[in-house]
Amino acid sequence: MIIGFSxxxxxxxxxxxxxxxxxxxxGQKLYRTHCQNCHGAKGxxxxxxxxxxxxxxxxxxxxxxxxxxxxxxLSGEIVVNGEIYNQAMPAIATLTDLDIAYILTYVTTHxxxxxxxxxxxEVKKNLSNCTK
Amino acid sequence: MIRxxxxxxxxxxxxxxxxxxxxxxxxxxxxxxxxxVVDGKSVVDTIYPAIPDFKFLNQDxxxxxxxxxxxxxxVANFFFTHCPSICPTMQRNLLKAYQKYxxxxxxxxxxxxxxxxxxxPHVLKSYATKLGVENDQWQFxxxxxxxxYGISDKYLIFTKEDENVAGGYDHSGYLVLIxxxxxxxxxxxxxxxEETEKLLKEIDILLAEYx
Numbered sequence: 575m576i577i578g579f580s581x582x583x584x585x586x587x588x589x590x591x592x593x594x595x596x597x598x599x600x601g602q603k604l605y606r607t608h609c610q611n612c613h614g615a616k617g618x619x620x621x622x623x624x625x626x627x628x629x630x631x632x633x634x635x636x637x638x639x640x641x642x643x644x645x646x647x648l649s650g651e652i653v654v655n656g657e658i659y660n661q662a663m664p665a666i667a668t669l670t671d672l673d674i675a676y677i678l679t680y681v682t683t684h685x686x687x688x689x690x691x692x693x694x695x696e697v698k699k700n701l702s703n704c705t706k
Numbered sequence: 707m708i709r710x711x712x713x714x715x716x717x718x719x720x721x722x723x724x725x726x727x728x729x730x731x732x733x734x735x736x737x738x739x740x741x742x743v744v745d746g747k748s749v750v751d752t753i754y755p756a757i758p759d760f761k762f763l764n765q766d767x768x769x770x771x772x773x774x775x776x777x778x779x780x781v782a783n784f785f786f787t788h789c790p791s792i793c794p795t796m797q798r799n800l801l802k803a804y805q806k807y808x809x810x811x812x813x814x815x816x817x818x819x820x821x822x823x824x825x826x827p828h829v830l831k832s833y834a835t836k837l838g839v840e841n842d843q844w845q846f847x848x849x850x851x852x853x854x855y856g857i858s859d860k861y862l863i864f865t866k867e868d869e870n871v872a873g874g875y876d877h878s879g880y881l882v883l884i885x886x887x888x889x890x891x892x893x894x895x896x897x898x899x900e901e902t903e904k905l906l907k908e909i910d911i912l913l914a915e916y917x
Binding site: 610611612614620621622623624661662664 | 788790791792793794795797798801833835836837838872
């Protein structure tokens, strides 16, 4: 019975997972190019200069701001994993909505515990509400 | 005939290698062979390029010089604090070496800022602290453009002020290993994990020379 359920649910998730996995693979390539220098190959950050991307609470609480941070950069104090960081993050205005969706799918599923795709629609919606 | 010659050559190599079992790092750079007269006799001497004397201001606003690195080996590189490209990876890798040898007075680290406009000592201090540097074994220095860019050539490192690259300065991310005679004994790509592993191994080889 349990096996039946898990097969059903994995079946149901499989479609979603293929898309999420594909987004994450594309996102990893972009992450290496644009993010890894500072945030590290495992999202570990660097000392107290650059924050880790592994704070699941930060990723969850700020999910609707993440696209804006990548696109427009970030400055001022933030708290990640209980540590204060205050180093300006440069904007990457050239990234498309789809690029950002790929990157955020990779970051939220590999460094955070999300198991769903960060869609292009979600990125578009979030970007229209950036505070700047 | 050739076989005999090879046998002799091989024997000679074996014989020579008996004298120094430990691996030794090469001296890097173009050597200059000069003839000079000593006691009325002409002798040939080989001059290896060495890092010239220097004075730079460090993260504590203290003037440091080449003398602070006497009787030590050190690893030098060039960076700037708001460098968006290769520096974070390079400094992350140099940090591995710093953490491995922290407290070992036989080795030091020297990062030169190539952003002479912005990277004042207090900026370097804040950067060093946030990076996780807790003692004076790793020095972060600033100096005049002529001095910093001039000495980068001696370390065989390319540096250039260039408004067309991200951050405004173009440079290469090499980590350079220097011995007690200020000779370059190794050059490693600080943005590459395997090269960084090689640096850690070769630091041990160089340290062993002075034991």
